[in-house]
Amino acid sequence: MAKIRGKKNSTKKEVIIEKASKLFREKGFGAASMRDLAVHVGVEAASLYNHIQSKSEILQAICFRVANEFISHLDTVQASRESSLKKMEMIIRFHIRMMMDQYEYVYISDHEWRHLPEPYLSNFLNQRRNYRKILAELIGEGIVKDEIKPIEPYVAVLTILSAISGIESWQRSRKHISADVLENNMVKYLIEGLKK
């Protein structure tokens, strides 16, 4: 039997993950209950288990989906023949846009990964560490090529990624500032701080 499909051609599992992502962000993974989630899906709690294996499987799906998107975009950027500075701008803009378009998913991947069970936790942290290492190397190359001012690459990576993840608190008060203004001002700030 074909999977039942809701709106947007998504499977019910996908609906569960989507609703869960909102709930996990609002209450945190630990405080969000399966019964809570069931209400939002419009079903009894036990019925969720016809589509998923466990609560933490949902968290795994979210965290690794986000990680894969960032890693595969990084591969694309690396394959391009742009300057190091331009590459960094591409990556920064991608992060900002991900934070806006897939806010719930990115937020959870950023804040709730602690609750991943092993061996997924180690796996996730390895991917994260590797991603940041590549970014630091990219900045290092930019410094050597005199495109980027001398700065500790690891600190720069930390500063950039953290700054972007702070868009979370903009999400709660969208009214005052538009997405475009936010993106361009943040890129301006972060890239100007890098430029030689």
Add this chain to the structure above:
Amino acid sequence: MAKIRGKKNSTKKEVIIEKASKLFREKGFGAASMRDLAVHVGVEAASLYNHIQSKSEILQAICFRVANEFISHLDTVQASRESSLKKMEMIIRFHIRMMMDQYEYVYISDHEWRHLPEPYLSNFLNQRRNYRKILAELIGEGIVKDEIKPIEPYVAVLTILSAISGIESWQRSRKHISADVLENNMVKYLIEGLKK
């Protein structure tokens, strides 16, 4: 009767709060249990309630203690006769040092405030909003006085505060980079990005 005092002239309530801050950071407020906490304090879970009223009282103590420290430092800075840019540097350095010296407390104040019960939650968010507003106004003044490059003040505040809160992931791998290098590089990055 005088309160019993442990090491460092701190009351037992203070010891509980200190141990709780480590636990809340490691596991999250929701996932950290009172029985967990009791083990770290060296006491039965029920005995904790001779010193505190509830689990969330601990969270309140931590969140508002941190908030008060930042607010009172901001008052000091505002009372000084420095340039807007210099004031921002003072504030940035204070945030970075707080993140290093009182890591556990600041982290919890940053990440676990969601679990505050009302009316403390609203109270906390009001203080936070107000603090950021003052910072944005400070940057606005700097722009008018031509000390700071034209940038959306709110975005700058967001970028700065978020960047600093990212020091959390440095805390887990202190070995590679010293505190001084981190502070100076981060200040360099964030202040250069502001300078006209």
Add this chain to the structure above:
DNA sequence: ATTTTTAGCTAACGATCGTTAGTTTTACAT
């Protein structure tokens, strides 16, 4: 030395948690 207060203990409460078992309903395939 006696009284009073503080702080620890054991035991248990009601609630809620993630999850499983067993059954019934729904919906597609033939």
Add this chain to the structure above:
DNA sequence: ATGTAAAACTAACGATCGTTAGCTAAAAAT
């Protein structure tokens, strides 16, 4: 129309949660 498999339901499990009650031991005040 009938068979079959997916997906819903009800009920309940064992565990763990924050917290309270009642009691005992320790320590300070008198």
